[in-house]
Amino acid sequence: MSLETKTNLNETTVNKLQELIRANIDSYNGFHESAEEIDDSKLTALFKQLGDERSAMASELQKFVEFNGKEAEDDGSVAAKTHRIWINIRAKINGGDPYVILIEAERGEDHIKEAYEEVLKETAGSAMNDVLTAQYVKVKAGHDKVRDLRDAYKNN
Numbered sequence: 001m002s003l004e005t006k007t008n009l010n011e012t013t014v015n016k017l018q019e020l021i022r023a024n025i026d027s028y029n030g031f032h033e034s035a036e037e038i039d040d041s042k043l044t045a046l047f048k049q050l051g052d053e054r055s056a057m058a059s060e061l062q063k064f065v066e067f068n069g070k071e072a073e074d075d076g077s078v079a080a081k082t083h084r085i086w087i088n089i090r091a092k093i094n095g096g097d098p099y100v101i102l103i104e105a106e107r108g109e110d111h112i113k114e115a116y117e118e119v120l121k122e123t124a125g126s127a128m129n130d131v132l133t134a135q136y137v138k139v140k141a142g143h144d145k146v147r148d149l150r151d152a153y154k155n156n
Helices: 011-037 041-067 078-093 098-122 129-154
Strands: none
Touching (some): 041 129, 098 129
16 A cells, blocks of 8 residues: 555545535535625625635645546535525525525535535545645634624624
């Protein structure tokens, strides 16, 4: 068995990176679509910023997949597309209410945070651990910010 490097990842690690690429694309799409639905300029800017951060993280992971001779994922999941439709419907029914959209955004943030936690466990000791840990820190910060804003808007 050869030592795993970033340009010689094992199949399990590559598959887990593909999962995180999809999760980041889902997050990007969710934040950008929510930014269009929400009636709050501060949250619109935050959602676009978080979405762009997730897009950059997906791109970073795609490069590692491609370094390993595989075709990187470039689309999100069907479940996330369904969730975005639900966000759009709820936003329209509730007139772009920031609190309602933040509830759904936090649900999406729970998903990506859990995905990173699972992949970090499953690929412990991987050559990708430093990259995944650094991305997880960003995901956790985004999750906590959305959760805290949800709570703050609930009390408004």
